[in-house]
Amino acid sequence: MKSIETGNNPSSVRLTNIPVLDYEEFFSQVDELMQVESNHCLNYFAVSFDDHYRFICCIGCDEKHTIILFSHEQPKTKEIRLKSITPIHFQFHVFEREIAENFGIVFTGHPWLKPVRYAFDRASTGMVMDNYPFFSIDSEELHEVGVGPVHAGIIEPGHFRFICNGEKVLHLEIQLGYQHRGIERLFVEKPLLIQKAILSESIAGDTAIGHSLCHTGLIEVLGGLDSIDSLSAERIIALEFERIAVHIGDTAALCTDIGYQFGQVVNEALRTIIINTTQLWCGNRFGKGLIRAGGTHYPLTKETLIKMKGNLDEVMERYLQITERIFSMSSVLGRFETIGKVTLKQALRIGAVGMAARSSGLKRDIRWSHPFGMYNKNEFDPVTLQKGDVWSRAMLRKQEVERSVAVIHDLIKLLHGDVTVSPPVNEPKLQPGSFAISLTEGWRGEICHTAITDKEGRIIHYKVKDPSFHNWMALALAVRGQEISDFPLCNKSFNLSYCGNDL
Amino acid sequence: MRELSIFYRHGKQYVPDLRKAELTPLFRGRPMISADISQEEAGIAASICPVDAISISPCTIDIGKCVFCNECSFCLPGKIRFTDDYRIASNNREDLLIKQGNDNLLRINPGFIRYEILSFFRHALKLRQVSAGGDNSAEMELNAAGNVNFDMGRYGIEFVASPRHADGIVITGPISQNMSKALQITFDSVPSPKIIILAGTDAISGGIFTGSPALNREFLGKYQIDLYVPGNPPHPLTFINGVLDLIGHK
Ligand code: SF4
Numbered sequence: 001m002k003s004i005e006t007g008n009n010p011s012s013v014r015l016t017n018i019p020v021l022d023y024e025e026f027f028s029q030v031d032e033l034m035q036v037e038s039n040h041c042l043n044y045f046a047v048s049f050d051d052h053y054r055f056i057c058c059i060g061c062d063e064k065h066t067i068i069l070f071s072h073e074q075p076k077t078k079e080i081r082l083k084s085i086t087p088i089h090f091q092f093h094v095f096e097r098e099i100a101e102n103f104g105i106v107f108t109g110h111p112w113l114k115p116v117r118y119a120f121d122r123a124s125t126g127m128v129m130d131n132y133p134f135f136s137i138d139s140e141e142l143h144e145v146g147v148g149p150v151h152a153g154i155i156e157p158g159h160f161r162f163i164c165n166g167e168k169v170l171h172l173e174i175q176l177g178y179q180h181r182g183i184e185r186l187f188v189e190k191p192l193l194i195q196k197a198i199l200s201e202s203i204a205g206d207t208a209i210g211h212s213l214c215h216t217g218l219i220e221v222l223g224g225l226d227s228i229d230s231l232s233a234e235r236i237i238a239l240e241f242e243r244i245a246v247h248i249g250d251t252a253a254l255c256t257d258i259g260y261q262f263g264q265v266v267n268e269a270l271r272t273i274i275i276n277t278t279q280l281w282c283g284n285r286f287g288k289g290l291i292r293a294g295g296t297h298y299p300l301t302k303e304t305l306i307k308m309k310g311n312l313d314e315v316m317e318r319y320l321q322i323t324e325r326i327f328s329m330s331s332v333l334g335r336f337e338t339i340g341k342v343t344l345k346q347a348l349r350i351g352a353v354g355m356a357a358r359s360s361g362l363k364r365d366i367r368w369s370h371p372f373g374m375y376n377k378n379e380f381d382p383v384t385l386q387k388g389d390v391w392s393r394a395m396l397r398k399q400e401v402e403r404s405v406a407v408i409h410d411l412i413k414l415l416h417g418d419v420t421v422s423p424p425v426n427e428p429k430l431q432p433g434s435f436a437i438s439l440t441e442g443w444r445g446e447i448c449h450t451a452i453t454d455k456e457g458r459i460i461h462y463k464v465k466d467p468s469f470h471n472w473m474a475l476a477l478a479v480r481g482q483e484i485s486d487f488p489l490c491n492k493s494f495n496l497s498y499c500g501n502d503l
Numbered sequence: 504m505r506e507l508s509i510f511y512r513h514g515k516q517y518v519p520d521l522r523k524a525e526l527t528p529l530f531r532g533r534p535m536i537s538a539d540i541s542q543e544e545a546g547i548a549a550s551i552c553p554v555d556a557i558s559i560s561p562c563t564i565d566i567g568k569c570v571f572c573n574e575c576s577f578c579l580p581g582k583i584r585f586t587d588d589y590r591i592a593s594n595n596r597e598d599l600l601i602k603q604g605n606d607n608l609l610r611i612n613p614g615f616i617r618y619e620i621l622s623f624f625r626h627a628l629k630l631r632q633v634s635a636g637g638d639n640s641a642e643m644e645l646n647a648a649g650n651v652n653f654d655m656g657r658y659g660i661e662f663v664a665s666p667r668h669a670d671g672i673v674i675t676g677p678i679s680q681n682m683s684k685a686l687q688i689t690f691d692s693v694p695s696p697k698i699i700i701l702a703g704t705d706a707i708s709g710g711i712f713t714g715s716p717a718l719n720r721e722f723l724g725k726y727q728i729d730l731y732v733p734g735n736p737p738h739p740l741t742f743i744n745g746v747l748d749l750i751g752h753k
Contacts, residue, residue, distance in 0.1 A: 130684075
């Protein structure tokens, strides 16, 4: 095997140490690695250099807890045609689509080489949002339903195109890109570290902690900053707080979608307590401003900690009460059970991550497979459920909330009243000529940031992968064979990110 | 029976007075720049500000650009401070420029309120939200404005599904090129008279995305903006108070 393997997360290597294979070799190496179920593609992307493209593939090995890196290069000739990996390993479909869109590279044999986000700097500006090549079936019995980009509620935009037989969905195609803000380019162009930190909080504002933590890991490993235990513990508390807040909010939203208003309002009120606690800690309900490289502006003081514990206990007691009620009502179960199923086989094929994977029986969780910081202290045991339906995704949230609370209590004990007092580091010098990768388990799932530095240590390439990038396909599969009226419920049960995909 | 006990624990959740509710001390609302800040200090603050929200003489923070990161205040603790005053919405873009020594409360400028707003929307205002590159935090805060705690529905202010049922639109996000057309179509579908509210720094100025070639903010040049609601994201109380002031609620 020609690759470089690292057991650290985050991790940085010299760019020149990542082996360059010729494409045939690259192809068979991917094939070989993908035969193992516990391996999956963390990221596969192309970087444009003066006269060539470098394609870097990052494979995560869950069993061995490692990251495997290797690459191939193609000179910038007129047209690059490569044999697509997608037909044999479907999880590569979206990565190849992204590369094709950005650089005009043709992957022969790819069944679905459509744009993923209509990036402003895409290779072919001939492709425009208005003429997205939707799959369609010429039939007198079937009809199409288009929804969006603007939806009924206050949510982000995206277009859903259903092909239905009566009320039954045969096929759903999801067109995204409306939220594209050119964020990866801005990571390179904005010179100040604080600008990059704020960008990272804005990749998906509902995951401000998750993404900024991932970004900060990258900067710290490139800047050679030591990790501080108390700081790491505080960050993980913040990350778990974010997870708890969103999971409880989603429990409320799932109740809304099935018309159980009591469940909705009780959970809404509980979420408010959690995010107000985050605001108490750092002044922002989403934790914006909290995570910075090398230190913190907002130490977790004793007073905050006491309030935090009190609020957490109160919320947990009430959350367990209301969820016990929710999951024992037959009218709720009737709407949750067997709806929107994704099988384990499907989850594996599409390379699902995070909640979408775990609710279909696929144990995939960065906190367990590639632990970072204080997650290394006690082995984290992820929740997995088997059925892959709306019930599983709802129940998974409830159980994950309990697990997160346990993690927080453990960390508080480990902290022994230590408070991080060091302020953030300003503009650390980053290692030159390096490639760095950082993984975090946000509430949706695996977040992956990668960066490449030039010989002066400036970031010249930045790549963000939100878990939604893998998981949108899970939603498309989940609604097949369902009533179209179940779509909102299925959609909410995944709660995927539009801006995280569109960047 | 079980529901009753949950109900009992749930208790009363609504914030009784949305005008006077207090937020936690660290909340970053209206900034205050001390009158004696030197030009040199202002220059330092301006140089570290990630979004060019600070200009130097007189030292001024544009809270329509500010992402409330607090960096300027960490750097000049005695000179710049963000208070917990969340009433920072305004209908006049100029009023969002907070100058050194200025500690005035930020209030709606009555002279700028269009006649139709006071005559039609005072008791009921239905809004259609459009996320145009929003990062979903502003969107969640707008949802929260209608939730069991903030409950702005008590004043007849509500978000509706169809633009045809709406009296105006609330835009979040820096307005991506890819969303610009859908934004225009949505706005065109709202019957007149109609209002435009920009919620969040991203919408008001582009925020951290300012200058990105993936944006298209032409829409904003075409119409009068009725309300600017700063924040990253805007707090529900900032939004609700701004709207109440706009429609002339006492
Ligand atoms: S708080 Fe606002 S004004 Fe101060 S540095 Fe941050 S963005 Fe600039």
